[in-house]
Amino acid sequence: MTSPRPLRADAARNRARIMTAAHEQITEHGPEVSMEQIAAAAGVAVGTLYKHFPNKNDLVASVVAASFETLADDAEECLRREVQGSPAMAELTGFLSRVMDTVARNRAVKAAAYALSADHTTHPAMQAVETRVTQALGGLIRSAQAQGALRADFTLDDLYLMLSSLPADQPPTARTRWLALLLTGLTAR
Amino acid sequence: MTSPRPLRADAARNRARIMTAAHEQITEHGPEVSMEQIAAAAGVAVGTLYKHFPNKNDLVASVVAASFETLADDAEECLRREVQGSPAMAELTGFLSRVMDTVARNRAVKAAAYALSADHTTHPAMQAVETRVTQALGGLIRSAQAQGALRADFTLDDLYLMLSSLPADQPPTARTRWLALLLTGLTAR
């Protein structure tokens, strides 16, 4: 299911280079960077990009999906800590804060966060990782509510709504302030 | 200061057509619509656009500034009602709600709202209108706080922060929910 044949050694190396270069370039210049620029940053020719990805859209989607994986890792890590006794609400706010910082430095992940809440016909590569995030965050929300730290009517959709609206283009102090303002409304009274 | 010479009759008519067409096209397709498309919608040739605006950027900026004017009108209207006895907090939330709806249908205004809070070296045409908005909303905030309906540490910058982060791409119900979540955190306890 994963691969009919293993990639040739140089092909694998180039694929990795392309992914990191694409990630860097998209992070720095947004998803509108040219394929030529990504190729140059990766040290390969344009044609090579098309040997690994059918078109630009798929390349960008792959980069976004990869960023998404680390987000899912973070969420699952939070849930793990919570199970071991860490306060659920603290894990939730910590997660939010980190996501905000990540997104602030990375427009590709911003697109990903947006896709999570809005574009429910996402790229196939995104489906699996979306359920991972959903599971982890859903667990955290339920625990925080059970512990009386989060208002009872708060839902997973609300969290996605927050993720999709976080002010990524603002300076760090403004971002922190934003989170603080929202949190006072979310705490159970 | 305003105009060295009055525009010729047909020139004024075309300028108006261009502005409305540009507004419509940008609203519908975003700021990346082609000049050709705007020209076609206005019923003029591309060259005419360049008779009225030095380049595309200036045309878009003019459209944004125009949208901004109606936003300023709304804010001042709110302040006027407040002075006549309407509760300041209600005016404030009403304003927010309307801005959210407007932005949801109009990416150009979204860009404007973003510019207000972030890009402080904005287009010259924006300077005057920015102070209008600042005056009106600042007054509303102070009144709402004096009336004990708004937490005392809320600032104008906080309001801009909210404006810049409102989830314009979300469906109406989600937008309302977002505002409700935020407001419970803003009300004075």
Place this chain on the structure above:
DNA sequence: CCATAACGTGAATGGTGCTTCATGTTGTAT
């Protein structure tokens, strides 16, 4: 070491978009 399939290359193609300018048209002052 060879044969060959996998891989990499980068100039060429076709498309789109912004901007300009030489030419034609029209409002308006006299």
Place this chain on the structure above:
DNA sequence: ATACAACATGAAGCACCATTCACGTTATGG
């Protein structure tokens, strides 16, 4: 009514970008 400045036109110039493909290169199994 006339003349002229103001205005409108839209094809052409120029730059950029995604994608393709015919050909050269290289890893790898035998």
